Amino acid sequence: MWRSGLCLRDGWRHLLNRPSGGPVVSVQTGTDCPSLFRAYVPPAERKRFYQNVSITQGEGGFEINLDHRKLKTPQAKLFTVPSEALAIAVATEWDSQQDTIKFYTMHLTTLCNTSLDNPTQRNKDQLIRAAVKFLDTDTICYRVEEPETLVELQKNEWDPILEWAERRFGVEIGSSTSILGPSIPARTREVLASHLASYSTWALQGIEFVVAQLKSMLLTLGLLDLRLTVEQAVLLSRLEEEYQIQKWGNVEWAHDYELQELRARTAAGTLFVHLCSESTGVKHKLPQE
Numbered sequence: 001m002w003r004s005g006l007c008l009r010d011g012w013r014h015l016l017n018r019p020s021g022g023p024v025v026s027v028q029t030g031t032d033c034p035s036l037f038r039a040y041v042p043p044a045e046r047k048r049f050y051q052n053v054s055i056t057q058g059e060g061g062f063e064i065n066l067d068h069r070k071l072k073t074p075q076a077k078l079f080t081v082p083s084e085a086l087a088i089a090v091a092t093e094w095d096s097q098q099d100t101i102k103f104y105t106m107h108l109t110t111l112c113n114t115s116l117d118n119p120t121q122r123n124k125d126q127l128i129r130a131a132v133k134f135l136d137t138d139t140i141c142y143r144v145e146e147p148e149t150l151v152e153l154q155k156n157e158w159d160p161i162l163e164w165a166e167r168r169f170g171v172e173i174g175s176s177t178s179i180l181g182p183s184i185p186a187r188t189r190e191v192l193a194s195h196l197a198s199y200s201t202w203a204l205q206g207i208e209f210v211v212a213q214l215k216s217m218l219l220t221l222g223l224l225d226l227r228l229t230v231e232q233a234v235l236l237s238r239l240e241e242e243y244q245i246q247k248w249g250n251v252e253w254a255h256d257y258e259l260q261e262l263r264a265r266t267a268a269g270t271l272f273v274h275l276c277s278e279s280t281g282v283k284h285k286l287p288q289e
Contacts, residue, residue: 045100053095055087064085066094075117082202086112106266111209115202127204128196131211132189139216140239141175141182144162150243157239165218165228169195173218192217199273206272213237213266223270230267234259 050066057063061080064071064087069095071079071094081087086108093106103109122130137142140158144150167171171188198206210220214237222228228236237240238259245255 001173005155014236016025020198025215045102048097048099048101050094053091054086055091057084064091064094065285073113073116079112079116081112082200083275089271089275105264108272111269112270124201124204124261127201127208128193131204131208131217132193133262134215134217135173135184135189135192136181137215138181138218139214141173143175143177144240145177150240153243154239157236161218161222161228162234163223167224168221168227170185183287192221193220200276203273203276206269210266210269210273213262213269223266224273230270234263234266238262 050069051162054065056065058078060078061082062084064079066079067262075252081090090108090112093109094101097106111177119234140154143154143158160266162175165171169188169191171191172185173188173252174182174184176182196204196207198242201220207220209218214220214223214233216237218231219228223233226267241255
């Protein structure tokens with residue numbers, strides 16, 4: 001089953017309307033977020049060496065073709081993804097590159113490489129434990145004692161998410177002004193770990209990636225549950241920074257770039273999780289007779 005680049009691009013637009021062997025791609029192993037998410041860090045740019053991008057279904061899943069060559073991972077494994085929808089999304093990343101390939105803009109490709117090669121050699125249980133452990137330093141659980149305006153802002157913006165999470169999962173979380181953060185009950189960890197276990201290993205790679213961007217497990221859960229949009233989750237994760245910007249002013253272009261990049265990475269990670277879910281697929285219309 002082959003698809004043209006134009007069809008791939010159209011399919012990608014459709015996916016974005018959801019509610020809330022060949023050359024080895026040479027990338028280096030590194031750290032996107034030292035404290036949590038470890039993945040390949042792609043090189044800056046490379047001259048585009050292909051004309052057409054297509055996908056085909058193989059025995060192990062859906063493959064990406066650059067002209068007539070199969071895309072491979074940094075460890076030279078065949079680049080194969082579990083769903084057609086994810087293959088369309090990744091192929092669109094490659095098809096949208098211009099004269100040079102900007103690997104740093106291809107977050108879905110990087111996440112797939114990480115899932116396929118698993119450079120840190122972690123299994124599903126280890127991924128779940130790493131995500132749950134982030135509760136200990138969750139952004140929205142840490143509160144300031146002053147100034148009063150920021151205290152009130154955190155209460156008004158973060159409390160509804162915290163309360164939603166406690167109701168949604170039937171757990172206790174809480175917040176604290178202590179540098180040690182809140183004391184998270186063992187049952188809370190167990191419940192959230194059980195919830196995360198319902199996701200595939202691929203999806204968990206995406207969840208960990210989003211948590212690393214937002215510095216919050218709770219905001220990530222709200223995002224995946226469609227309680228929050230990407231824009232809302234990003235702004236909530238940057239609440240204190242946005243407060244300081246309102247008070248002291250914006251650094252010309254720097255803050256805007258940082259905000260847009262965070263949105264892009266968070267959106268890509270969230271989309272990756274949804275496209276890795278078993279219920280995600282691409283519907284084809286039957287031809288009219």
